[in-house]
Amino acid sequence: MKKQNKYIETVKIGIQSSMAYRMNFFLSLLSTAFPIFIQFFLWRAVFEHATSETVYGYTFPQMLTYAVLSAITTKLVSTGFEYEIVGDIKDGGLNKFIVRPIGYFPYRASCFLGEKIMQLIIMLVVTIGAIMGIHYIWGLIIVPIRVVLFIVTILLAVYMNFLIFYAISAVGFWLTEVAALFECARILAIIVSGGIFPTDIFGDKICKILNVLPFKYTTQYPVDLLNNRLSYSEIGQGMLIQIVWIILLMLIAQSIWRIGMKKYVAVGG
């Protein structure tokens, strides 16, 4: 099989596996709607009593857009393969990748891409529907070029989060009980990426630190871009930071995996 073909096949497997539990996917999509619902009422109360037109720098339609899009984006960039990777490390599943002409990193990346394609399409439709709704009811301004840039930054964000959790998964080389660690990393990443509330709620000092870390660029940055909160120079700057972090994370993941592989004992037959 040609080099590219095997990864295209892997992408196809990813698509198929994401389609296997459709009902489950739609139910979990529905569960994403509940926190948005709670936030809608919270922000409505906050803005009713606010003395100025903006809260944390957001107008009411912008905050609603944020609540909707951050929930969708969090779902979109979320991973889940880390448990499979640790399983591969623990049970010797990596063995076949050592002896066969297929790389583990491109295999995982293709699989992840395949699983995300359907989600990306569905979520994009939901996103467009949601922002159109907010546009008609609360007057959110939609700039078409920003929608295009949003899609580009979302793709970069998905890849960034993949790299973050691919690097974290390498912890499986050293520890066996990692489920809680992953869950904790997941929650913390959601909080500091602005997946629940904009990171502006933490105040200027913490915001400055979060501005240089990669997490914010997986959720808050693309959402703020679409929300008209960022100028075009800030958008360019953000995209550059995303690319720099992607390169850095690739290097970090590669180094950790290289060290980890030296510890790998290839159990199993």
Add this chain to the structure above:
Amino acid sequence: MREIKRYLKIYKLFIKNCLMAQMEYRINFITGVIVESGYLLAKALYAIVVYSTGVSIGGLSSDAILLFIGTYTMMTGIYMGLFYVNFQKIPEYVRDGSLDLYITKPISTQFMVTMRYFDFGMPIPSIIGGLTMIVIGWRRLNIGITPLHIIGFIGFMLTGILLTYSIFLLPQILSFWTVKTSGVNDISNALWDFNNMPKGIYSKRVQQFGTFVIPIFLISNCSPLVILDKLSIGESVWAISATILFFILSRFLFYKAMRNYSSASS
């Protein structure tokens, strides 16, 4: 009475057995604490927003809202410790047929299935965090600590616990018919989070739905309302009645489900 004593004795043995198991696998205990600390942080974000925006909801100040967030957080800890692990295992019992073994035991199958496990690690962060929020809110509101407040608060916490059991067992009972319930699980977990804010924040229709149809708002709204002297007699009576009604409903549906159970393994 003798039956109650017997069940209490058995429950004590369950707790002892779980404590021994969790002390043997301490890493699980520690990781449970770590994960729940993460969730606690996510819940605390709501308190940060409430305080930094100074929002008031239906006449409730930020300190009063903190009472609600605290009670909800504490209730989450209790739910995690007493029921969550048990409820999560029910679809598993149905799927792999291990329920067969529980049916043969000379005690109520519902009791055995829903109360067998007790988690010591997971509730710690939520109970400490929730209690801290309640104490801070209570003190800042300058409300005296009277025996009536304490009895009312604890009393409605107890009805809240029973109501939690009765409402959140229902999606798991579904597994007797549908086998796979993870999607339903996601939704019931999301429903639980509605109590993160006082019910007064929601529209009238949502409040009515959450009070009379699926009374999730009665779980953690009544206790803080007692402290604030804002719980009417009608609401108190309904909270107690709904608890009894839903407990009967969960018993009835569990019984129905058991009649439908047709073992999975050989």
